[in-house]
Amino acid sequence: MHQILSCFPQGKTKALTLSYDDGKLDDLDFIALLDKYSVPCTFNINSGLLGKDEGWGMHVSETDIRSVYKKHEVSVHTLTHPTLPRCSKESIINEVIEDRKNLERLTGKTVRGMAYPNRDGWTHEIKQMLPFLGIDYARVTGCTGDFLIPKDFYEWQFTCDHNHGLLEKAGEFVSLAKPQYLYLMSVYGHSWDIVKDNAMGKFEEFLHLVSHKADIWYAQNIEFVDYMNALKNLRFSADMSFVENPNAVSLWLNVNGMPVEIPGGQRIRF
Ligand SMILES: [Zn+2]
Known part of the structure; x- marks a missing residue:
């Protein structure tokens, strides 16, 4: 019998994904940096807050969504960023489905990914609602510190953010070479947090380390999920x-x- 193992596109065994939240104006400089290194990203957007400043920084306007994020994935971060475990079922459904509808109208594409708003902003009951709302994955907060493939895409915890060993993890990731594994490095956060921490230079160093590698698949989160689900077919x-x-x-x-x-x-x- 043949020995057959699944791979990423072109037979690669390493993938990199990024996930950044809230859709604030700091995304513009952040995207310029991503585009300079040709690294795709997923942006989780609160469509009910577009064009508004609630005291924590201005959100990108509705009219700019399509042009600002055109090379990247736009996904759900709920309509207004509530802590979902505090919400009624009716409110949760509205927060997710209305955000989807708005983002699909603004981008012209289906929107099937999500990041739960706020720290620990999910429960098993909420997770089980998402497939019925057309959501194919949802990212949680916190860092795994590892490069494992998530076992549950509705409880998808990422490798790290810019404050938890980003450059060390990137160095480790690019040197991984054991052929028996599939590796995923996933980085999450907020562009406004990177600006606040004066860490844009550090993030560029990260992009410099991980970009343009022949053995890495650079994927939006939905591309990664769709590919892994397609393998099961x-x-x-x-x-x-x-x-x-x-x-x-x-x-x-x-x-x-x-x-x-x-x-x-x-x-x-x-
Ligand atoms: Zn958020």
Whole structure:
């Protein structure tokens, strides 16, 4: 029987994702930096606060959402940033679905990702509501400090933020090379927090370290989730001599030590 292991696109085994919250004006300089290094990011936006300043900094305006975030993923951070465990079920549904509707209207794309607002801002009951609201993953706060693939995308904790070993973790990540693992480095935070901490130079150092590496897949969070879910749809023959890919996109497998592309809609014999 062939030895077959799943891979990221082009047979890669390392992926990097970023997730930044709140949609404030500091995102503009932050995105300029990301674009300089061609690193995609996911931005979690409160559409009910757009164009407003509630005393913690001005949010990007509705009219600018499409142009500011055009190279990046826009995802739900709820309509008005409440602590969801304090809200009624009706309010939670409204906060998520109305944010989705607004962001889809403003970007012209489906919006299927989310970051729970506020520290520890989720419960198991809230998590179980999200698939019915069209949400495919939700990020929690706190750092894992590791590069493991999350086991539950509705409770997705990231590797670190800019205050918890960012450069050390980045150095460790780029040097990882054991072929038996898939590795994910994920970094989260707020651009306004980076500005407040005068850490934009540190963040650029991070981008310099991790960008333009041939063995890293740079993905938006939804791209990562969609790819991992698509892998689960592969249909292998019982003797593992062929596989069918019913998805529209190519998937990659390591077959007996070699990367093999499985194009969408095709059956591939090994
Ligand atoms: Zn937030």
